[in-house]
Amino acid sequence: MTVIIVANPKGGVGKSTISTNLAGYFARRGESVMLGDTDKQQSSRAWLGIRSKDLPLIQSWDEEGGQLRTPKGIAHVVLDTPAGLAGERLKELLRIADRVVVPLQPSMFDILATRDFLAHLAERKAVRERHTRIGVLGMRVDARTRSAEQLQRFVEGLGLPVLGYLRDTQNYVQLAAHGLTLWDVAASRVEKDLAQWQSVIDWVDRD
Secondary structure, rough: EEEEEEEEOOOOHHHHHHHHHHHHHHOOOOOEEEEEEOOOHHHHHHHHHOOOOOOOOOOOOOOOOOOOOOOOOOOOEEEEEEOOOOOOHHHHOOOOOOEEEEEOOOOHHHHHHHHHHHHHHHHOHHHHHHHEEEEEEEEEOOOOHHHHHHHHHHHOOOOOOEEEEEEOOOHHHHHHHHOOHHOOHHHHHHHHHHHHHHHHHHHHHHH
């Protein structure tokens, strides 16, 4: 089983968008997947509530008595996390994480707000012992811009990979409103977005 944590201490950077679409990818591939929501706002759980039962199944992963327990018989778990994630809660999540995806917008304010978090992640004992992979995903960014270059230099300076760049599009908003992901609609409708996700999927699937 692979546990993927989507985390950034800053809010509004697209954690739920990444979490739901990752879960949607695994479900469309026919693999058993659970989507967990450790955020008090429960955005991902609410999204599951409006997802049609006719779509590929994404199960909800609920904490048992406040404890994170990895379920048996599940191929993938994707965990959405809250803003301000730190301390014991972060430590607990990292104990079970195989991958950590950090969504990051390319503004200097977002970069500075996330810098210490990324450095802290790389130093965590649980990350080193589990050989947890950490990758940064540029959000709402055009890969051809100076902002993307700035983000690339910053992340490479920390010794972390940039998994790719997701453009600013209403596709994610419109699909989420109906409990859908990129993999639940005709590929021709979201062709550009699927192409941008390929490098992310390659990294997640890599052994």
